[in-house]
Amino acid sequence: MRYRSFFRVWYFFGCVGLVMLFIVTACYVFTALGLLALGVVAFPSVMLGRLGILTVTSDIQSGALLLISAGVLLLGAGMSFGAIPVCRSAYGVLSRFVKRAAVRRERAYNEEDTTS
């Protein structure tokens, strides 16, 4: 009985942790895609503005705007490259937890049967 209770507590906190992990991973992926999309729009626009083809209005000075938009583009691209390893790691943790939970549950029930 003691073993089964321990398993339940362990399982509950494990599930909470997995949900947190899922949320963090989703935030990471959406941030990466958002930054990439912003950079893809902003950087070419700023370049066209520097070339005099487009009028770009901003509260930021044009040179600083060019650096920031290039930075956002690179950061978005970099984070997008990292999205696959991050998702893979999250999936690894999740599948390992589920497998280990199944093994522990099995063991808990076996232990219970043996004791009774």
Place this chain on the structure above:
Amino acid sequence: MKRIRLLKILCVVFCTVGAVLIGAGIFMQYRASQNGYAGSVISETAEFETPRELVVITTSMPVTAEYGDTDRVIVSYTGSLPLIFTEDKGMLRITQNDTFTMTLFSPKTAESGIHITLPHKVYERISLSSSSGSVTSDCLMADTLEFSTKSGDMRLLGIDERASVRTESGNVYAEFSSFSSDMTVYAGAGDVTLLMPDELSLYLEFFTESGTFTSERFDETYYHEYGDAAVIYNGAKHKLRVNTSSGDLYIY
């Protein structure tokens, strides 16, 4: 496995370079603001002789026109580009040319708009039109009053039946000071809210595809077909036609 490793390396390199560039940009902007850089948004005020005709055409800037205690026309605006003012044969024409314009990282442009203060007089023609900006007029008087938008809302105070009101999808709110002739309001997908004078006698025709008609003033409503309504109120001397596609009509 090698691909994942390559992706990790690319992630670290790109993120580092990107963060450095953003940091450099923020530092450059900080230096520029220390030297007095205040952004590229324009805020100006211009004054003109009182014209006979006033024509305002904007693409995205909201327009507000009203009378004020002044003997000259005062135009104050905030926008991404300078407005174009043309004075010709008693006509003042104000246009906004923002073709190939983009706004990035600029909260100030949310305040963009034109505010026109006119001297008190009856003008020959006042025409206010905007594509996506709203149009607001306060008790303007002219032989020809024209208001039009594509998606911008309209708020028209103190107009009469001589006004021409036309929008594709913007909402119309109009307060009538008098109504003594026929008039047509075209509103497309926008809702129309009309405040009519209390002593009004009116024949109303509302043509719509899917809009609805709501009013507490009329005792009887005759429906021609689905959606269309005709209302006779208080003797009915003058006809008001309202045409919408899906816009609703409210009369108070």
